[in-house]
Structure formats: C-alpha cells, structure tokens
Amino acid sequence: MNIWTKIVITWILFIIVSFSGVVYAATPVRVVVDAYNPPNMYLQNGHAAGLYSLLLDAIFQRMEHDVSIEAVPWKRAMDMGAQGTAGVAGIYKTPDRLLIYDYSDPIYTELLLVFVQKNKTFTFESVKDLEGKRIGVILGWSYGPEFDKARAQKTFEVEPVNRDQLNFKKLMDGRLDCVVASRESGFYEIARKKHTEILPLPKSLLSNPTYLAFAKHTHKKDFLMRFNAALRALKESGEYELLVKDFMHEIDFHTIPVQ
Structure with a gap:
C-alpha cells in the first residue's frame, strides 16, 4: 500500500467517524x-x-x-x-x-395535598385518616408507599381518571370526598374554574x-x-x-x- 492510498483511507475513516459523531449529536x-x-x-x-x-x-x-x-x-x-x-x-x-x-x-x-369542599373538611394527619373515603387520583400515578399500600388493601376507594380537571369536577359535584393532587395542579384548577369552595387540608400528604x-x-x-x-x-x-x-x-x- 503506497503513501497516497494510506492518506486517502485515513481521510475516508476521518470523514466517516466525524459524520457519525454529528449524526449522534444531532x-x-x-x-x-x-x-x-x-x-x-x-x-x-x-x-x-x-x-x-x-x-x-x-x-x-x-x-x-x-x-x-x-x-x-x-x-x-x-x-x-x-x-x-x-x-x-x-x-x-x-x-x-x-x-x-x-x-x-x-x-x-412536588407537594401533594388533599383537596376537599370547604363545608366537608375532616381531620387529616396521616393516610389512616383517609379510611372509607372516596378519593380522586390520576391513572398510573403513585402517591407514596403508605398511600399505595392502603390503596392496595382497599382501605379507601379510589376513582382514577386521566386528569385532575375531571377529579375536581367530581369533587364539586359531590361524587368524591377528596382529591389528591400536587399543590400546583390543585391551585391551578381552583383558580382556573374559580372553585372558591374547594380548599386544601392544612397537612400535606407527601413531599415527592x-x-x-x-x-x-x-x-x-x-x-x-x-x-x-x-x-x-x-x-x-x-x-x-x-x-x-x-x-x-x-x-x-x-x-x-x-x-
């Protein structure tokens, strides 16, 4: 193999490697x-x-x-x-x-809060206080090991939907006792729909x-x-x-x- 053939091969390999890198980065x-x-x-x-x-x-x-x-x-x-x-x-x-x-x-x-109707508040200190409640949650979400375990044991009833908007509507209609949602999502829904009769309970469920x-x-x-x-x-x-x-x-x- 002569010197010019080596140079050509070297340049071809350089171009291939360089091009591959550009494709990967892009x-x-x-x-x-x-x-x-x-x-x-x-x-x-x-x-x-x-x-x-x-x-x-x-x-x-x-x-x-x-x-x-x-x-x-x-x-x-x-x-x-x-x-x-x-x-x-x-x-x-x-x-x-x-x-x-x-x-x-x-x-x-995210701070997970328990949202309720203003005239239907209850004492909430831990997941145990959710016993017997109908709770709005999001399909596929986890709400912490303690909540997920109680859910699996059917300590309370959950109604999964694909968005908080539906949960808050059901809460307003009296079809749920509470909704678990992130602080931002819950406050956003309250402000967006002017749900002044909905509020979060003082203690958060989880900081996640x-x-x-x-x-x-x-x-x-x-x-x-x-x-x-x-x-x-x-x-x-x-x-x-x-x-x-x-x-x-x-x-x-x-x-x-x-x-």
Whole structure:
C-alpha cells in the first residue's frame, strides 16, 4: 500500500467517524411528560408545555444536546418509559419502578395535598385518616408507599381518571370526598374554574421529588450523569431558581384559600 492510498483511507475513516459523531449529536433524546397535569406538564396546541418542559429545555441546552419532549396521557408515558421508547420526566420513585428505571437527580419537588369542599373538611394527619373515603387520583400515578399500600388493601376507594380537571369536577359535584393532587395542579384548577369552595387540608400528604428516568435496558446511566451535571450547573448559576420563580409568578397562588 503506497503513501497516497494510506492518506486517502485515513481521510475516508476521518470523514466517516466525524459524520457519525454529528449524526449522534444531532439525534434528539425523546422524553415524554403527562399531557393532563397543568401547570407542571400538559399538552398545549399540540406541544408539551409547563414547568417540566421549561426546565428540561434549559438543562438540555446546557448539555448541548437536542431533546424532543412529547405530552401524552400518563399511563401511556409509563408504558413508553418501561418499553424504552422514551425517557419519562416528572416521574416519582417507587420500589417497583427502581427495578425498571435509572433515575436522574431530582428535577423538582412536588407537594401533594388533599383537596376537599370547604363545608366537608375532616381531620387529616396521616393516610389512616383517609379510611372509607372516596378519593380522586390520576391513572398510573403513585402517591407514596403508605398511600399505595392502603390503596392496595382497599382501605379507601379510589376513582382514577386521566386528569385532575375531571377529579375536581367530581369533587364539586359531590361524587368524591377528596382529591389528591400536587399543590400546583390543585391551585391551578381552583383558580382556573374559580372553585372558591374547594380548599386544601392544612397537612400535606407527601413531599415527592420528581425525576427524569430511562428504562435500564436503554443503558442511559452515562447520559444521566451528564444530565445531572447540567442540572447542577443550572442551579449553581441561579438560573434554575429564576425559571421556577418566574413560572410560579404567573400562577396566582396567593388568591387560593388555605384553611
């Protein structure tokens, strides 16, 4: 093999490797979020919207990696995540899910509250106080180990739907004793529909961190390490706090009655 042949082969290999790298870098990571959990994550005009989309975009920009965020019903999001066709954002950790997914560092922390009609309040200190209640929940969601265990034991009755909007309507109609929802989602529904006769009970059910997770068989641990580094950088720069603060400022939480 003469010197010119070697040079040509070297250049061909260089172009192939370079092109492969560009294709890899340009391939967006596919992430799904809930389509019906405003204001944190929802579908708007055919696109994913809400706090999680905002934070994910900022984190992926720091990673210099494209992301495709889709909003789908939560049950479908969980199916896609388990199958490995997409990562799932806004997901909680549970013992069962830890067997399936590799998780990022926490993206955000949601406060889960128990919402009731103002004239039908009850004392709530723990899951035991929900015994015998009819409770509105979201299909496919976990509400913490204690709640999930009591649910499996049929300590109370749950009525799963695919969005909080339906749960709050059922609560207003007297078909539920209470609804468990994130602080943001519950307050959003109250403000949106002017449900001034609905309020959260004083004690929260759970403070639950949310994550980005990929099925273990997709081998995304190294990717999640890069994601975590970008998330830390976003927080250390102060940009994360500003993004959350500005987003929450748009939701008029202070007008919501709290007992």
